[in-house]
Amino acid sequence: MKKIIALIGLVLFIDLIAELIGMQVIMLGAIKISILPLVFAVLIGILLSLIPLAPIKKLYSPEIVKFAGKYMIFIMLPLMARYGANVAPKINEILSIGWVFLIHELGNLGTILFGLPVALLLGMRREAIGATLGLGREGELAYITEKYTLDSPEGRGVLGIYLIGTIFGSIVFSILAPLLLALGFDYRAIAMSSGVGSASMMTAASSALAALHPQNSDTIISYAAASQLLTSFIGTYIMYFLAVPLQRKIYNTFTRRLDANKEVAD
């Protein structure tokens, strides 16, 4: 019980500081990026744990950290319920372009099309399979574990992406969304693409986008939430039937070529 109270106090403190900092707009060259309190919250949560002071070490005891991880899913549920009120008023609009929502799920293959060649050129081999199958969320983690075990190069690849995504995902996605907007894409296209299968990444991306387009924030949040829900339904099937075969094909073609070149060079 004492541990739970310590955790509550810690969360209230982080919330308070993050909200007092408030939304900040930074310019990356000509690109406007809005950093929301949610990004400060995750940063403060991580950075505090690095301070080598006894009282803080005590607050971040392995037990309290484990509590935070275990209850995180329940803490998140009211946010998921909030999305219902965003989607409901827009349901007709969303259903009228339902096929667009379905088709856009094919974009999930971007992890392989972009990531795999880069990973292979960097010299990674079997790790690349785990690292580029998807965003390395629970679905991919389960698939790779079942097929290769976690204690394999493929397993190390997916674990690496999982870890990086868990720690930096929300920060990275809240920067990527404004970046895509600056590249000239329509806010609706970016909004529906924010439903990438991780609820915190989707929230970070769509909130950052909504902050830059406040007049369309209802549409943005509802498109992102609807697409997130769809991804949780069909994401696994896209992985099984499209991502896995495509990855195998690109992997074989690339490694054959790269390794042939290497032999010539040797």
Add this chain to the structure above:
Amino acid sequence: MTTTVKNTIQAASVLALSVAFTLFVQAIKLVKNPHSTPITHDTLIGLGALWAFSLIGVLISFAMKKTPWKILQEFPMLGWVSIVSLAFCLISPFFVKVISAVDFLSLTTTVLAFAGISVANDLGALRKLSWKIFIVAIVVFFGMYFMDTVVSQIALLLSGKM
């Protein structure tokens, strides 16, 4: 007490904590900027609705674990909660009204604060990763989001909605 009852009580308490955090954050936002979403009666009822819909989603998720169908067993709890809430909001605009009185961003700060704390134990493992995987991670995140957006943009153009 059976495990299910115990798990349900635990979920209900953490959910109550979560909506309380939300109220706290919305209050701070209001102090900082008096023009942000006000705290009204609707806000309180809205928070109650969010709590109830979440709990119903949790119960459905527990029940589905006992069905023989893998797709239902593995469907995430987060998804069930969204579906439950969407159903109630479609049935009655009252729920949309009260839930909309809960500031959206106020719900997000606490979730990410928990996320930050919960990865504290993993930071050591991060140092053991090779630099290559950090580059691959950035390309993977960007590749997915970029390609998703390109496909959506083309599909929206074809649909004539843009």
